[in-house]
Amino acid sequence: MTVVTAPVVRKSLWRAIAVTVLVAAANIALWAFLNRPAHIADWRGDIGGLAYNPSQRYQDPTKLIFPSEAELDSDIRLLSHYTHRLRTYSSYENPQIPRIARFYGMSVMAGAWIEGRAERNERELAALIALARNNDNIDRVIVGNEVILRGDLPVRKLIQYLDRARAQLHVPVSTAEPLDSWQRNPELIRHVDFVTVHVLPYWERVPRKDAVGFVLGQLKSLREIVDQVSPGKPIVLGEVGWPSNGDRREHAQPSIADEAHFLRDWFNVAAREHIDYYVMEAIDQPWKEQIGGRVEAYWGVFNAAREPKFALTGTVIEDPLWPWKAAAASLLALLPMFWFARHFIRFRVTGLFFFLLLVQLSASILVWMATLPYDFYLSPLDWTMLLLLFPAQLAIILILLINGFEFTEVIWRPFWLREFKLLTPAPDEPQPFVSIHLACYNEPPEMVILTLDSLAALDYDNYEVIVLDNNTRNPEIWQPVQAHCERLGAKFRFYHLEPWPGFKAGALNYGLEVTDPRAEVVAVIDADYEVRSDWLRALTGYFHNPRVAVVQCPQAHREWQHNAFRRMTNWEYDGFFRIGMHHRNERNAIIQHGTMTMVRRSALVDTGGWSEWTICEDAELGLRLMHAGHELVYVDELMGKGLTPADFKAYKSQRTRWAFGAMQIMKARLGWMVSRRSPLSRGQRFHFLTGWFSWFGDALHLVFTLMAMLWTLGMVLAPQYFMLPMYLFLVPLIGFFLFKAAFGIILYRVRVPCSWRDTIAASVASMGLSHAIANGIFQGLWRRKGEFVRTAKSRRIGKKPNPFMAVSEELLLFLALIACIVGMINSSGINYIEGRLWIAILAAQAIPYGSALIGAWVAHRSGDAAG
Structure with missing residues (x-):
């Protein structure tokens, strides 16, 4: 007997504390690295000008919801501390702006919104002319904003509006377009008093570091065109800026730090070069997201709450609240990490660090996901999707941690605590009957x-x-x-x-x-x-120990070496008995299987015999015997070999039955697994509560697939109502797929004696069962009784059936997902990182259904599986 001394206990305690603190510190260091201060040139003067859309957080001019005069006054008073020039886009909607701006000593470049509706255009033009005549602080006007770019009017029609405004006003008149509109329509230059150009490097996919140079290059090109038509005519940069959030556009990444970096650099360059400009824009406008994509909401120097996003001097931090988030993530993970390190201090140090890092990463993701919505202007539809995604992501994290624990114990244990071998009985040892x-x-x-x-x-x-x-x-x-x-x-x-x-x-x-x-x-x-x-x-010698009630050997197979389908299914089964059963055996929590099992007769009879209310009577018996305080022994020796299922239909049917039976047991014995008074140990309750989580993951996969297909259909057919989910919501899902795949493959290579080819084939077989398991889970949750379907081990028919009859549902889901991917590509979803990530998720969702088709085809091509 090994005696554990107090110094050893103290040493292990301090070791657990040290590992936990190191991982928590690493988490804070990572948050600090991701939010390291950006050192940018200071700007201490006035901003040249700000483009101003006055809508408040939940207002929308397209729905005729406009700000009050008090709200306008508050905005303009705030902006007057940063600039003395404003640019507006409509004169009809908010005519109070010039008057309020005059009170605060600000000039206005007033705009008239021109589009395809003549009646609205007339109202806008009349309002612009009236405002310019009545407000001497309107020093120039803009008739139309990107009218040519949008294709709302032909050039000649826009020129008519410009000429009318110039004839009735004594202030300079222009229209605003990007460079290529002026290049293609140089005649437009003759009908304006100054040329107003929009240069937004983000839309041109220019990296932030090259953005200022890009703007100067665009202005130089425009200067050459203007001088050919009207030498010396003034050029005004009507919009220049960088978004703080939204979708990445190839090399152009929206972020607060990049917005601050671009604008502060630009302010210094523009002052040195004497460039006339207006920043796009003063205040974030969330309503624009519905008409121009997510990034349109985040161009403001101020957010929608009228708070500055960054300072004009000093360093800039992407997320000023990161210390609080990092601390919350470390505190959330601290106790679970210490508990794990304390209880599994016997693991190798690498394994301890790995799992603790996984716990800490999970806590950080939870904190990040919980606070992420506050960095965005979410619509009710966004909130709905988030509320649906968050529980799913929580379940995914739990599944990942459960798989990670198995991975850690199998890879980094120094030895198995409960390892049982074949016995060599003495010649005179009595044989139990x-x-x-x-x-x-x-x-x-x-x-x-x-x-x-x-x-x-x-x-x-x-x-x-x-x-x-x-x-x-x-x-x-x-x-x-x-x-x-x-x-x-x-x-x-x-x-x-x-x-x-x-x-x-x-x-x-x-x-x-x-x-x-x-x-x-x-x-x-x-x-x-x-x-x-x-x-x-x-093996019967184990029953000399009165506490032992079960001796279980693996389910193993024969006659598979020369049959491709039997081969892939053989190795798929083998993975659980080489990996999962050892993991569960450490805590006396194995799944009892109905073959190659021996049970103490008295324990079996005393606890009620075989349960006829469940179609997985073997697994239920094992749990019942544990509840009665018995020991179950797992001996990883192939003491018998049977046949794999005859075809993919039988293979699916068996796994559906197992999943259905698992849910029957879960519902009937849930009290045993959650009650603190249960005689089951913590380890046994853990394994029986979480052991089927991966199967719940398959059920979740089906739900998410159906939701993803419906959402994709909405994005393709009704893009005005359905938008791509933010890529930040999608990254954890992609990470889950990658981690789960890596865990499975690495464990197979370490524990299962098969080739790489067999590993991949076993993975295909396993993934191909996803839909069958999902069906079993849902049926088991909804129905009380199930039917015990015999698993066919041989086929005794003359003509082979269509190979895809057994996987008709998987075939439909696979084709539907491929159609969704094609629809996304054709609807330009591939142009955005969110679109590409969404396509990647749809492709990942299709893998299990494609695997089922492969499995069915391999079974068909493998010939008669009678063996």
Whole structure:
């Protein structure tokens, strides 16, 4: 017995504290690195001019919701501290602006909004002329804003409006367009008193570091054009700026730091070069998001709450609140990290750091996701999507942590705490009497006979075999098995049960009634298994320990080496028994399987026998025996081998049944798993609560797929109502897919003795079951009773069916997702990072359904799977 001394305990305690503190400090350091101050040239003068749209946070001029005069006064008073010039875009909507601006000593470049509606244009032009005549602080006017760029009017029509304004006003008149509009229509230059150009490097995909140079280059090009038509005519930069948020446009990244950097650099350059300009724009306008995309809401020097986004002097930090967020993330993760480090201090240091970093990363993502909405102007539709996504992302994080724990323990444990090997009994050691129960239903008689012959060859004296044929109607199938049992002798007894309730559990309960009274152990195998001769001799010794109720060996397979479908499914099954069962065995929490299992008869009978209310009676029995305080032993030795499912339909059907049964058990035994008074240990409750989380992930995958397809349909058919989700919401989803795939592949390479090709094939087989598992989860949650569907291990038909009949739903979902991807590409979604990420997510969502199609095709091409 190992005695743990106080100094050792203290040493492990301080080690756990040190690792936890180091990871928490690393988290704060990462937040600090991502928000390191940007050192930018100061600006201490006035801003040359600000383009001003006056709408408040929830106002929208397209819906005729305008600010009050008090709100306008408050805005203009605020802006007067930063500039003495404003530019407006409409004279009809907010005619008070020039008058209020005059009060604060500001001049106005007033605009008339010109578009395709002649009646509105006339109102705007009349309002502009009236304002210019009545307000001497209007020093120039703009008739039309990007009218040619939008294609609202032909050039000749715009010229008519310009000429009318020039004829009635004594202030300079212009129209505002980007450079290419002036280049293509040089005649327009003759009809303006000054040339107003918009240069926004972001829209031209220019990196922020090159943006000021780009603006100067555009102005130089325009100067050359203007001088060819009207030498010396003034040029005004009507819009220049950089957005603080929104979609990346290739090399152009919106951010507060980049906006500050561009504008402060620009202010200094413009002052030195004596450039006349107006910044696009004074205050963020969230309503523009609906008409121009998400980035349109974030061009302001001030946010919609009228707070400056950055200072004009000193360093600039992207997120000034990052210390609070970093501290919240570290505090959220601190106790879970310390608890894990304290309880699993035996793991190698690399493993401890890895999992603690995963916990800390998860906490940071949660804090980030919770605070992210406050960095954006979210519409009700955005909030709806966020409220739907946040629980899903929380579930994804939990699944990731659960998988990460398994990954850490398997990769970085120094040794298994509970590892059981084959026993070598002493010559005089007593043999417990074993009653072997073989339940079958409509199985090929030659397959069952092979199993019986392997049982007859057991190197063990004290056993019997009870064959329980459950509701097989055709005598030609069950009578040859009965005859073979008679030939094998008194140890073999055959019972034909028809009609008989309770599926396999009902048959096994009958077997208990007819079991030899001497039996101490009940062993169960499937009808397709060949067992090793030393199965009982090498394992029954574990029952000398009165606490042991179950000895379980892996589910293993034969005759798969030369059949591509059987091969891929064999390795898919093998992964769980080489990885997951060891992980669960560490805490006496294995899943009992209904084959290659031995159960102490008294424990089985005393706890109620096999449960007929669930179609996964074996897993339920294992949980029930743990609840009764028994030990379950897992021995990772291939003591028997059966056949894999015959085809993809059978493969899917088996996994649907397992998922359905898991939900039956979860609903019936939930109290055992959540109650603190439950005799189940924390480890057992953890594994039985979380062990099926990956299957919940498959159900979540289906839900998200359907939601994603509906959202994509909305974006393609009604883009005015449905927008791309912000890429920041999508990055964690992409990260989850990558982490989960990496965990699975690395564990396979470490624990499963197969080639890379077999690893990939097993992954395809596993992913191809996603839809089947999702169906089982939802049916198990909604329905109380399920039907025990026999898993076909051989096909006895002449003509092969269509390979895709078994995966018709997966085929429809796969084609629907491909259609969504094509729709996104054709609707220009590929031009934005959000669009490309959304397409990547749709593609990732399609992988399980494509895998099912591959699996079905491989099964079809593998020939008759009778083996």
